[in-house]
Amino acid sequence: MRVFRRHGFRRSSLDETAEEAGLTRQALYHHFSSKEALFRAAIERLYEQALAAEVAASRAAQDAGHDIADVVVAEIGARLGVLFEALQGSPHLDELYSEHLAQARDIYQSYSARFGEQVGATITRVCRARGRELGDGVTVAEVARCVEMAVHGAKSAYPSMQPADAFLNELATMVRMLIGGALAQPRAPAATKSRRRTGDRR
Numbered sequence: 001m002r003v004f005r006r007h008g009f010r011r012s013s014l015d016e017t018a019e020e021a022g023l024t025r026q027a028l029y030h031h032f033s034s035k036e037a038l039f040r041a042a043i044e045r046l047y048e049q050a051l052a053a054e055v056a057a058s059r060a061a062q063d064a065g066h067d068i069a070d071v072v073v074a075e076i077g078a079r080l081g082v083l084f085e086a087l088q089g090s091p092h093l094d095e096l097y098s099e100h101l102a103q104a105r106d107i108y109q110s111y112s113a114r115f116g117e118q119v120g121a122t123i124t125r126v127c128r129a130r131g132r133e134l135g136d137g138v139t140v141a142e143v144a145r146c147v148e149m150a151v152h153g154a155k156s157a158y159p160s161m162q163p164a165d166a167f168l169n170e171l172a173t174m175v176r177m178l179i180g181g182a183l184a185q186p187r188a189p190a191a192t193k194s195r196r197r198t199g200d201r202r
Contacts, residue, residue, distance in 0.1 A: 001042050001086050008092030009039060009099040036103055043104045046086050047111040051118065054079040058122045068126045069179035072147060073172045075122055079115065080151075080171075084164050093160040112148065120144035123179075135184045143182045150174040 003017045014035055018028040032038040057078030061071040087093055101108060120140045127133060134143065154161075154171040161167045 001046065004039065004042065004096060005087055005090040005092070008090075008095045009035075009103070010095065014038065039099070040104045040107060043100050044107050044111075046083065047107065050079045050082040051111065051114060053082045054115070054118055058118075058126075062122075062126055062129065068123065068130060068132060068183065069176040071126050072119060072122060072179055073175050075119070076147070076151065076171065076175065077168055080161065080168065084161065093162065097160065116144045116148045119147050127183075132186070133184045134182050138182050143178065146178050146182075147175055150178060 003012050003020050006012075007016070012035065014028055014032070015025055017035075017038060018025045021028065028038075032041060054075045058071055058075035061074035066074065087096060090096065120143070123134075123140050123143055134140065150171060154167055154174065157170065158167040
């Protein structure tokens with residue numbers, strides 16, 4: 001990733017990568033038959049790290065007592081933070097993004113599905129822990145899909161996800177609005193309703 005970040009995909013070589021890793025070119029070829037294979041492996045590892053960070057962040061935010069929307073915001077922020085860190089300072093962001101879709105679209109699609117499943121699992125878990133429910137006719141899968149659409153929508157406004165702070169702030173606003181709109185409104189306690197009815201009769 002350091003070599004790809006420094007030179008972009010097209011100008012990177014296996015020789016440079018072998019040198020960066022302290023390997024001979026032959027040793028690197030033993031594991032990766034081409035630069036494309038190496039790039040795919042790097043992308044897959046990056047996504048796996050992002051997924052692990054997402055899971056950890058969602059648990060930490062829940063344990064800290066955050067509400068459902070902020071737990072989801074935290075986990076997506078952690079996921080994207082891994083991607084930001086891997087590409088930070090690269091002058092080749094646009095090229096790397098387009099090449100990762102060209103060279104590893106199947107990996108991208110697979111992890112997009114896994115990211116959506118993770119968001120759905122988080123919503124289910126935190127709703128259960130907080131005693132909350134989704135509104136009538138709203139499913140967890142639909143909410144998770146909308147959250148992922150918000151991520152992609154934010155990327156369309158910030159193609160390189162830069163500046164990162166503006167990108168994340170806008171995304172967080174969209175996610176909070178989505179989650180807030182999807183949740184059923186808490187019901188008033190029965191005792192409170194009873195007191196109100198008694199007061200009305202007086």
